[in-house]
Amino acid sequence: MTSSTQVAAIAARGGVALVPIGATEQHGPHLPVTTDTTIAAAFATAASARVARDVATWVLPAVPFGFSPEHAGRPGTVSLSPRTLLAVADDIGRGVAASGIRRLLFVNGHGGNPELLHVACRQLRERRGLAAFAVHVPGLALPPELTEGVTTGDLDAHAGHYETSVLLALDPASVDMDAARADGLDEVTAAADSLTRPFGAVSVPWHVDDLSHSGVIGDPTTADAGWGERAFAAQAAALADIVRAVAAHPLPDEWVHSRRGDAE
Numbered sequence: 064m065t066s067s068t069q070v071a072a073i074a075a076r077g078g079v080a081l082v083p084i085g086a087t088e089q090h091g092p093h094l095p096v097t098t099d100t101t102i103a104a105a106f107a108t109a110a111s112a113r114v115a116r117d118v119a120t121w122v123l124p125a126v127p128f129g130f131s132p133e134h135a136g137r138p139g140t141v142s143l144s145p146r147t148l149l150a151v152a153d154d155i156g157r158g159v160a161a162s163g164i165r166r167l168l169f170v171n172g173h174g175g176n177p178e179l180l181h182v183a184c185r186q187l188r189e190r191r192g193l194a195a196f197a198v199h200v201p202g203l204a205l206p207p208e209l210t211e212g213v214t215t216g217d218l219d220a221h222a223g224h225y226e227t228s229v230l231l232a233l234d235p236a237s238v239d240m241d242a243a244r245a246d247g248l249d250e251v252t253a254a255a256d257s258l259t260r261p262f263g264a265v266s267v268p269w270h271v272d273d274l275s276h277s278g279v280i281g282d283p284t285t286a287d288a289g290w291g292e293r294a295f296a297a298q299a300a301a302l303a304d305i306v307r308a309v310a311a312h313p314l315p316d317e318w319v320h321s322r323r324g325d326a327e
Contacts, residue, residue: 065121065122069121070121070162070163070164071162071163073119073120073121073164074162074163074164076119077165077166077310078118078119078120078121078166078310079119079120079121079164079166079167079168079309079310080120080121080159080162080164080166080167080168081107081110081111081120081121081122081123081168081306082107082123082126082167082168082169083100083103083106083107083122083125083126083172084103084125084126084129084169084173084176084180085097085100085126085127085171085172085173086099086127086128086129086130086131086142086173086176087100087127087128087131087139087141088129088131088134088137088141088142089137089139089140089271090221090279091221091222091242091244091246091277091279092239092242092277092278093227093238093240093241093242093243093244093283094222094226094227094230094237094283095230095237096139096140097127097237098172098222098226098230099129099172099173100125100126100127100172100173101230101234101237102172102226102229102230102233103170103172103200104125104172105233105295106172106200106295106298106299107122107125107170107302108122109295109299109302110170110299110303110306111306113299113300113303113306114303114306114310117307117310118306118307118310120306121159123155126151126155128141128142128148129142129148129171129173129175129176130142130143130145130148130173130175130176130179131143131173131175132175133175133268133269133270133271134270134271134278136272137278148176148179148183152179152180152186152187153183153186153187153190155167156183156187156190156191156193157190157191159191159193160191160192165314166193166194166195166309166310166312166314167187167194167195167196168195168197168306168309169183169184169195169196169197170198170200170302171197171198171199171200172200172201174199174201174202174220174221176197177197177199183195183197184197192314192316193315194309194312194313194314194315196312198302200302201225201226201229201298203297203298203301203302204301205294205297205298206293206297209293209297214248214281214282214285216262217251217261217262218251218252218280218281218282219280219282220251220261220262220280220281221271221275221278221279221280222280222281222283223279223281223283224281224282224283224285224286224290225281225294226283227240227286227291228286228287228288228290228291228294229291229294229295230291231286231287231288232288232289232291232292233291233295235288238286240283240284240286243279243284244277244279244283245279245281245282245284246276246277246279246280247274247275247279247280247281248280248281248282250273250275251274251280261273
């Protein structure tokens with residue numbers, strides 16, 4: 064728990080507000096609808112602990128909803144509209160700024176959020192004077208030894224090996240491995256050569272119904288708690304480095320003045 068006095072102290076040290084954000088959406092029959100939020104919150108807490116000696120951080124309560132139209136119609140999915148998500152991000156930033164903290168990092172656990180969070184960060188700079196950033200933590204690089212022999216990338220898009228393994232490490236009681244089944248692999252593979260494939264360079268407004276019967280896109284049957292622990296540790300370390308970089312980044316007014324000075 065963080066008190067108002069502690070938040071003021073974090074602000075006085077030029078600290079960083081970490082805002083975990085996830086989603087409430089279907090994750091197949093074996094994972095909870097809170098999967099993305101649980102992962103985001105755990106990463107924010109772990110990174111905060113890793114940088115405690117050199118960076119003051121305020122880990123805010125996790126935002127449990129995101130932009131999830133790709134899972135609309137599946138039981139358990141509650142999606143915010145783009146306008147609502149941007150408004151929530153702005154309200155959070157306004158409160159952070161009013162608390163005296165000028166640097167903010169959204170720690171994101173849901174693949175549907177990054178585009179909107181990048182827009183939110185631009186608006187927070189313009190409207191609130193914040194140095195605002197967003198990072199999609201599950202997308203951070205993993206060591207090569209962790210990616211050998213497991214489904215990754217497009218074939219591990221939702222509720223597959225990665226998310227199931229990390230949940231087994233973080234909250235094993237929430238995972239029902241007896242219900243885990245691979246799905247969507249044939250559909251993703253069949254589209255691999257298309258320029259307009261669901262996860263290609265061209266943005267495609269895919270829906271989970273296009274690819275999967277169960278809501279899973281990947282193979283959760285290979286999930287392993289030990290693998291999840293190693294993956295989490297590697298990405299938490301990478302996130303800690305990002306937090307340090309955010310803490311050292313110039314504030315918008317400082318950055319603009321510095322660049323103008325260089326030009327002169």
